[in-house]
Amino acid sequence: MAIDAATVRKVARLARIAEPEDRLEPLAREISGILAWIEQLEEVDTDGVEPMTTSVAATLPMREDVVTEGGDPAKVLANAPKAAKDFFVVPKVVE
Amino acid sequence: MTVLTDLTLKAALDGLASKSFSAEELTRAHVAAVEAARPLNAFILETPDKAVDMAKASDARRARGEAGRLDGAPLGIKDLFCTEGVRTTACSKILGDFKPTYESTVTANLWRDGAVMLGKLNLDEFAMGSSNETSAFGPVVNPWKIDRELTPGGSSGGSAAAVAAGLCLGATATDTGGSIRQPASFTGTVGIKPTYGRCSRWGIVAFASSLDQAGPIARTVEDAAILMTSMAGHDVKDSTSLDVEVPDFSQFVGKSVKGLRIGIPKQYRVDGMPAEIEKLWEQGIAWLKEAGCEIVEVSLPHTKYALPAYYIIAPAEASSNLARYDGMRYGLRVEGANLTETYENSRAAGFGEEVKRRILIGTYVLSAGYYDAYYLKALKVRRRIADDFDQAFGKVDALLTPTAPSAAFGLGENADDPLAMYLNDIFTVTVNLAGLPGMSLPGGLDAQGLPLGLQLIGRPLDEGTLFSLGGAIEKAADFQAKPAKWW
Numbered sequence: 001m002a003i004d005a006a007t008v009r010k011v012a013r014l015a016r017i018a019e020p021e022d023r024l025e026p027l028a029r030e031i032s033g034i035l036a037w038i039e040q041l042e043e044v045d046t047d048g049v050e051p052m053t054t055s056v057a058a059t060l061p062m063r064e065d066v067v068t069e070g071g072d073p074a075k076v077l078a079n080a081p082k083a084a085k086d087f088f089v090v091p092k093v094v095e
Numbered sequence: 096m097t098v099l100t101d102l103t104l105k106a107a108l109d110g111l112a113s114k115s116f117s118a119e120e121l122t123r124a125h126v127a128a129v130e131a132a133r134p135l136n137a138f139i140l141e142t143p144d145k146a147v148d149m150a151k152a153s154d155a156r157r158a159r160g161e162a163g164r165l166d167g168a169p170l171g172i173k174d175l176f177c178t179e180g181v182r183t184t185a186c187s188k189i190l191g192d193f194k195p196t197y198e199s200t201v202t203a204n205l206w207r208d209g210a211v212m213l214g215k216l217n218l219d220e221f222a223m224g225s226s227n228e229t230s231a232f233g234p235v236v237n238p239w240k241i242d243r244e245l246t247p248g249g250s251s252g253g254s255a256a257a258v259a260a261g262l263c264l265g266a267t268a269t270d271t272g273g274s275i276r277q278p279a280s281f282t283g284t285v286g287i288k289p290t291y292g293r294c295s296r297w298g299i300v301a302f303a304s305s306l307d308q309a310g311p312i313a314r315t316v317e318d319a320a321i322l323m324t325s326m327a328g329h330d331v332k333d334s335t336s337l338d339v340e341v342p343d344f345s346q347f348v349g350k351s352v353k354g355l356r357i358g359i360p361k362q363y364r365v366d367g368m369p370a371e372i373e374k375l376w377e378q379g380i381a382w383l384k385e386a387g388c389e390i391v392e393v394s395l396p397h398t399k400y401a402l403p404a405y406y407i408i409a410p411a412e413a414s415s416n417l418a419r420y421d422g423m424r425y426g427l428r429v430e431g432a433n434l435t436e437t438y439e440n441s442r443a444a445g446f447g448e449e450v451k452r453r454i455l456i457g458t459y460v461l462s463a464g465y466y467d468a469y470y471l472k473a474l475k476v477r478r479r480i481a482d483d484f485d486q487a488f489g490k491v492d493a494l495l496t497p498t499a500p501s502a503a504f505g506l507g508e509n510a511d512d513p514l515a516m517y518l519n520d521i522f523t524v525t526v527n528l529a530g531l532p533g534m535s536l537p538g539g540l541d542a543q544g545l546p547l548g549l550q551l552i553g554r555p556l557d558e559g560t561l562f563s564l565g566g567a568i569e570k571a572a573d574f575q576a577k578p579a580k581w582w
Contacts, residue, residue, distance in 0.1 A: 008455065015414060015458040016421070017451055018439035030513065031456055037514055038403040038469070044476050051474030052481060054305050055291045055530020055555075056335050063331065075196040079425035090423050091434045 002032040099124035104168055104264040104318035105345075111157065111167045118157070118167025122150035122211050125169040128262045129213055134582040137247075137257040139174055139232045140182055140215040149211040156209065165325055166209025171263040173254050174215040175222055176202050176309075177298040181212075185300040186230040187220045189420045189445025191427045199298025200330045201267060201309045208325045213263050216253030220447045221417065222274055222302045225519035227252030228510055229449040237282060237503050238578035241543050245503040248278035248519070254312045255282040259578060265313040265322045269299060271306045272405055273499075273523030276535035279312055280498035280548025283537040283576060285319045285565065286312040290555050291530035292337035293323075295330030303412035304335075306405075306527040316536060316565040320344035323558065339556060347562035353387030355564065358491035362398035363522060365500065371541045372497045379495050379538055379549045382571035383564065391491050395483040400476050401525040402517060407460050407473035408528070413450075414457025420445060452513065481529040488554050493564055496522050498535040498548035526552055534561045537574040546576065 003011075005024035008031065012019040019027065073086040082089035099121050102110065110116055126143045146169060153167040177183045177195035184190045198206070206212075219229040226246035227235040237247040238260040247256040251268035255278035258266050268275040270288035279286030287310045294309040301307060311322035324345065329338040359380060364373070380390055422428035422441030429440035446454065460469035487494065500521055509516045526533035532555070535548040549568060553561045 003459070007459075011455050011459045011462065013439075014462060015454050016418075016435070016438040016442055017446065017454065018436075018443035019451075027452070027455065030452060031459070034406065034456060034513060035459075038406060041400055041403050041407075041472050041476050044397065044400055044479060046472060046475035046479065049475040049478050051471055052478035052528075053474060054335065055481065055528075056337070060334050061331075061338075078196050079193050081422060081426070081428035088424055091430070091437050093434055 003035065004028050100128045100261040102264070103315050104313060104321055105315070107168060107264055108165070108321070112162070118150040118153040118211065119147060121167060122146050122169045125213055125263060132260055132262050132582050135236050135238060135256050135260060136233055137217055137235050137253040137260065137262060138171065138214045139184070139186065139217045139253070142181060142212055142214045145181070146211050146213050153209050153211060163207065163209035165205060165321070167211060168209070168264050169211045169213050170205060171213050171216045171254060171257045171266040172202055173218055173251055173267050173269060175218060175269050175300045176267055177300070178202055178212070178215065181215065183215065183300070184231070185221050186218050186232055187445065187447065187450065188231045189426050189442070193425050195298070197298060200295035200332060201299065201326045204325050204328060205267070210325070216257055216266060218253055219250035220450050221300065221413070222250035222269055222271055223413070223449050223453055224249040225273070225277060225516050226506070226509065228506065229447055231447060234506055236506070238582070239282060239503060239545055240578065240581055241545065243505045246281065246506050248281035248503065250274040251278045251312060255279055255284050255286070258282070258284045258312050258314055260582070265311055265318055267309060267326065268312045269307055269309050270527065271302050271409060272527050273520035275310050275312060276523045276533055276548070276550060277499045277519055279535040281503035281546070283546030283574065284312050284314060285316050285534070285536045286310060287319050287323060287534040287558065287561065288526065288532065289323060289327060289558055290337070290532045292335050293327045293556070293558070295328070295333040295336045297330055297332040301416040303409040304416060305412060306409060308527070316562060316569045317345055317348045320348050320562045337556070342559060344558060344562050347559040348566040350563040350566070351387070352383065352563050352567045355388045355493065355560065356391050356491040357383050357388045358391050358393035358487050358494040360393050360395045360398065360487070360494055360496060362395050363496045365521065368500060372500065372547065375538045375547050375549065376495070376497050379568060382568050383495065385571065386567040393487040393491060393494070395487060395525070397476065397479045397483050398525060401480050401528055402521055404473040404476040404480065405520070405524045405528060406456070406517060407469050408477065410453040410457035411461050411470050412457070414454045414461065417450070417454055449513070477528045480525055484529045484531060492554070493560055494552040496550045496552065498522060498550040502541050502543065502545040502547055522550060531555060532558045532561055534565050536565050536569060538568070538572050539574065540576055
């Protein structure tokens with residue numbers, strides 16, 4: 001299915017990527033081309049086929065619900081673009 | 096005199112054991128080779144001081160009789176593996192100068208066994224690419240050169256180029272759709288993507304979590320087996336890591352392959368396949384026949400749907416995984432008027448074009464109204480592809496195919512056409528979808544003098560058979576060619 005610039009704008013918004021207006025048309029063309037190629041999947045009969053989310057057959061392991069690490073704010077904040085005391089500094093979230 | 100950078104990993108470990116040279120001598124030789132090879136752009140961060148320190152510590156361990164399996168072996172690390180205190184970027188601007196405060200399990204396993212780190216290796220941004228051209232650090236140049244500069248393949252282009260050029264004895268790599276095997280094929284090296292779950296994904300920058308798997312690139316099948324033995328192993332920090340025994344994989348190299356049944360999937364004879372690839376495949380079949388294998392034609396009817404299914408599943412998982420890069424806790428932050436704008440600006444400035452394209456596709460196929468038509472459909476097709484392999488492995492012990500549909504191509508030659516680039520993974524991507532082990536090893540040179548790879552595909556957890564078959568092909572192919580040094 002072909003997608004248009006408005007759809008790219010919407011999807012870019014969902015993905016939190018600022019795309020300039022002049023990139024919307026080219027992206028719509030590129031992505032439409034890829035989606036058109038992907039549509040050959042419709043040829044495959046998948047009636048009654050269980051979706052495959054992983055190739056690992058085992059069930060996910062359980063572990064004790066205990067704290068395994070923590071208590072080291074300096075390590076946690078070591079790569080923060082902005083930090084103050086033991087906190088990340090982020091833009092204002094609540095108006 | 097022995098040129099230390101020409102040794103195989105096995106020969107170097109033997110030389111260290113017999114005290115023919117020290118780990119420090121071996122490491123200094125490689126540090127010099129890395130420095131001299133900067134035109135290749137394989138290493139994006141050299142850590143010579145750390146390397147020499149690790150080598151000295153290795154010599155001290157050996158003197159005390161405490162040398163590990165890889166003690167003193169200088170390796171390169173794909174910059175997708177988090178290394179404690181050493182910048183890790185995934186070759187994306189969005190990670191900036193990120194210095195992990197922890198070590199990936201796979202690299203920790205290598206250091207546990209005594210290996211030495213030479214530095215961090217270039218790759219396609221977030222491992223998304225087949226030519227290393229999406230790297231924020233610029234492309235790697237293949238040491239194999241003809242009339243023009245060639246790609247080493249991708250995404251593990253730095254790993255493959257460094258091993259082929261003799262800059263390190265082996266390298267870590269990762270493979271989501273072919274990122275170990277296609278670069279191995281393009282550079283005349285050996286690469287293996289193990290069974291999904293063999294190597295812990297903990298501390299590896301995530302691309303598509305249900306497909307990503309670490310593995311080695313090396314100069315020989317035996318070297319790859321030695322590295323795999325150290326890299327693999329159960330890890331409670333990765334819930335998909337398999338709690339299974341790790342054999343000494345090198346024991347499988349040199350074992351007889353007589354009586355093994357080898358499947359030749361007829362669907363891999365794609366239209367427009369170069370005659371030289373076809374010829375190499377026939378040659379591979381002949382080698383295995385001579386080694387006593389039985390050749391069986393098999394059918395994997397859903398092969399042609401693997402790439403389109405992959406280009407839904409991998410971007411979908413990537414769009415989710417890469418949501419963590421929001422400019423708040425680490426990496427690049429570009430301020431905007433409010434929180435949302437800061438997210439949008441940071442991600443727009445930090446991600447490259449191919450990564451953005453894949454995030455957008457992934458977001459689209461997961462969005463309301465399209466989830467069933469695209470994502471769910473792709474997961475069902477994935478099951479069909481895995482079932483094809485299950486049926487084939489009822490009849491055969493392993494499969495033999497070409498690794499890639501061409502030899503290395505020129506830098507820039509496929510850069511404007513994402514679909515043409517995606518087709519590089521046509522023979523490799525099926526293995527990731529099914530979670531199987533796959534190995535690429537050099538089979539010979541084409542008419543231009545460029546290496547071409549053969550791929551072996553095995554049953555889940557049956558890497559041992561691949562190492563035996565790889566050993567047999569390696570012996571028959573006797574691939575001795577090396578790129579002429581121009582850098």
